[in-house]
Structure formats: structure tokens, C-alpha cells
Amino acid sequence: MKKITYNRFGGTDVLQLTEAPMPAGEIIVKVKAVSINPLDWKLWQGEMKLMSGRTFPKSVGIDFAGIVEQGNGKFRTGDEVFGIASIFKGGALAEYVAVKASDLTHKPKAITFEEAASLPVAGLAALQIFDKLLNIQPGMQVLINGAGGGIGPFAIQLAKKAGAIVTAVAGPAALELVTKLGSDVVINYQQQNVLTSGKRFDAIIDLAGTMTYKTAKPILTKKGIYVNTSPGPKEMIGSLFSGGRYKLLMLKPLAASLEKLASAGLQVTISKRYDFRDYKKAYDEVKRGGIVGKAVFVVS
Template identity: 50%
Template structure:
């Protein structure tokens, strides 16, 4: 089978196709024929060598964290799935390896694919959907009337965070560029700030929660628009943010929260429920497997709505 690997840290140019054996199923795992794989910023941060402490430096490494596909074989102790089931799921966040014709996944790391969406849409859900759920379940509390600002809301996490917050009765303000305005309105945002036309920091409004998804609104700026008792969420923290948050939280009523993604089987089930009840999943870029280098080059540089995925159709149809 074909699998994308790399044998040294670097840009998209280090990626290559390898021919490897189809992995063997174990007692509590399932063999999945992959249909689509999502692209996430964590993919290229690991590939670039920015996350060595968590990912390690042992090669070769694979690419891809979340996926959708069809169950090919199950281990003897697997009870929830059978051959032919359409599933989606998430592999080890720092080891990945989903970008392959076939993968092995633990039974607990997959769930039945929502029946009303495509494989491409399903692959786009696990990482960003789990991140949004984790923010609201473990970092901040939502209730009816909570004023929340989502900066950089037109990407994957913003897509879920906006819709989840609305189900909880929050009042959601999103900050996006020109191409994101229609999408966040479709997702239910109450107010939309187009950063090309106005500066949200000068709008005079204060919020209970500020979530920065763009990496362009640090706590030092966000606190200008935060209420006295409020929370700021950083979704891609490094050592600097970890240290800063510790000291800020000691002395300030404006809390600095860090998202360290910890996937959960319950999140996958909850996400399926949301999607089957009408959540919108936007996949604005779909690349064939053979265009993997182009995909990682464009997506890491570009501005797009929702998510981008790599489909395996050019391999599956051969």
C-alpha cells in the first residue's frame, strides 16, 4: 500500500510516497481503508520540527491525524464495528500516520460516520471539533447570554466553536476577513467584524470569553476588550505561552487558558450528534492523494474557509 512519510524535518518537500505492507489488525484494533484525511496546522508544526519534545525525533514519520474510511477487518475483541462500517476518527495527535491507503486504529478512537455528510466532511471533523468541544467543556463555561469573541473564526475550530456556542445560548461575535463573512453568518454568528474594515479592539465592546484562533491577538491585546472576570483562550500554545499564563493567572481576574488537545471517544459521538442535527461542515479545498505536496504547501500558506482534506479516491478507484 501507499503511505506518505518523511525521514527528516523540513517543509513539504521532505514528504514522499512509500510502499509499505498493509498493517496487521490486533485484538482491540480495526483495519480501515482510508477515504479522506484532514490537514491540520499540527501536521506541519510536527513535520517542521517545532514539536520535537512531544513527537520525538525518530524517523520515518507519517502524516495526518484525523480521517474517514471503511472498516476492512476487526480484531477479535472488537464489538462495536464490523467490516463495511463507514467510520471517522482520530489517531495519536503527535504520531499521526493517517495519510495512507490503510490504517490501524484503536476501537475507542473511531466512531460511526454521520450518515448525512460525505467522507471528506467527516474527515474534517475530529481534530477541530474535538478542540472546540474541549474549550467549552474544560477551559471556559458557556451559558445563555455569555458574550464570546472568536478571532479568526472562519477556519475549522471556528466553524465548530461558533455553532456549539450558539447551541448554548451564547452571544457570538466573530472576527474574519472578507472571504469569511458569509460563512460565519451561515454558522450563526450574531455579530461579524471584518478586520479589513474595522478594529475589534477599538469597538468599545467587552467580552466574557475571547478565543484567538488566528495567532494574531495575544493576551496583552485581548485584555483590552475583556470584562473584569473573563477568560482568554490560546489554541496553539508554546513554552512562552505556558510560562506567561502561569504568572498571569496568579495575579489577574482575566484568566489565560491554554488548549492542549486531548481527544476523547465521547467527543466523536457528540460531534456526530451535532452534525446529524444540522451543523454545517465546510470543506473548501479537496486534494487528490498524489497532490499531497501541493496540498500541504497551499494550505499552510493560504486563507480558506472551514477545512481542507486529501481524498484517497485516486488510489481507491484504481
């Protein structure tokens, strides 16, 4: 089978399409679509080597959707599923992937494989922000910085379901989407700086990586909470001295969470689709930014 791998850390030049043996594992899935996430390039650029290790070759691709080729228990051959390959080892960007039953759930019939593949990493991140890190009550003011990217549209929907008043900060291309999803206040970051708006927030979720806890703190309410969704070692240390007001998202894929995600009825926005053989072009374009919602690989 064909699979994307890399033998050293670096840019897209280290990625290569290789011929690999069929994977062995509890469940084998014929991959139909794979989502593109910033975590992908953080791994192959070596930014996460403390978690991923330094042993090569390594694989690419985390969340996927497909059809069960070899089943076990609740997942039978022919079932349409979606789920997560190993967070730090990848492996989904291939014609077939081996996964544990705990990392899968059945794909809702109402959504496509591309939409299902877009859900796990970004959707679970949004779910865990609201289920584990924030206790949002109706009427609370929530700021979502980077609301038009992969996680943002899901975060807007979950915040609105919780009754929050949502301020969405996004680029020009995403303003229509974040408005359509129900944001109460929409800010074009190219024209307005939310830090000088005079408004305070009960929760600030930084999805863009452009608003640190230090810069966000002046616009937090007295008990307001800041959430960092892409923490490194420095951020992990800094959060320890915030009195619980600086929280880090550490994605933990669980079967129950995937099932909840499957039934949440979240709208999925996909603005770019790529053949998986165009992996270098895809990653170069998505890394440059400006993609509204999700981008996905169509594998077969």
C-alpha cells in the first residue's frame, strides 16, 4: 500500500510517498479521507520530538474516515467509521490504517467521509475545551481568537449551545462563516484589535497562537480563564503559576468523546480538498494560512 512517511525532521521536503506493507492491528480501515491539522507539521518539523521521539521512519496523518476492512467486535467489515490514529505517531495518511476500537466510532450516515475525517482532532479539541476546561454558563462572554480555522467553527457552535455570548476574531475570508454560525460580535483582526476594545471576557480561547496569556490577561474578568490550544514546554510551565486561570488543551481521544462528537450535529466546513498524492502542495498551502474551516486529503 501507499503511505506518506519521513526519515528526518524538516519541512515538506522530508515527506515522501512510500510503498509499505499492510498494517497489522486490532482493526484495519481502508482510508477514504484524512484531515489536515497544524499538529501534522509540528510533528514532522520536530517541534514535538519530546512526545513523538526520534526513531524513524515516522508516519503522517492523525484523523481519518473510511471503511472497515478487517473488523473486530462492534466494528464489522464494511462499516463506515471515523477516528484517530496515534496522536504523536500518525499513520492515517495511507491507503490503510490499523487502529484500536477505542479510537473509532461509526460515521453518521448524514455526513460525508471528508466531513467525518474533519471532526476528530478539531472537534474533540472543541469538545474538551468546553467539557473539561471551561464551565460556561448562559450569558458568559467568550472570546474565540482564530475563530475561522479548524477548531474555531466547532468552538463557536458549542459556545452558542452553552448559551455564551461569542466574540469571534477572524480574518476577512472567514467573517461570513463565523457570522453564519451565530457569533454575536465578529472582529476582523486586520481592522480592529480586540485587546483595545475595552471589553472583558469570562473566557478567552486562543486558537491562532497570536494571543498569549500575558497579553490576554488585561481583558479577562477577575475569574476569567484563558485557554491555550497548542502548548509547548514553556507554556506548560507557565500555566502552573496562573492560579488556575491559564489552562492548556492536551487532547485525549476517548471512545465516549468520539461517540458524543458523532451525535453532536456539528456543522463541518471544508474549503479545500486535495488528492493525498499532492501532500507537499497541500501542506505548503495550508501552512501559509487563510484556509477557512478544514482542509482534507481524499485518499480513495
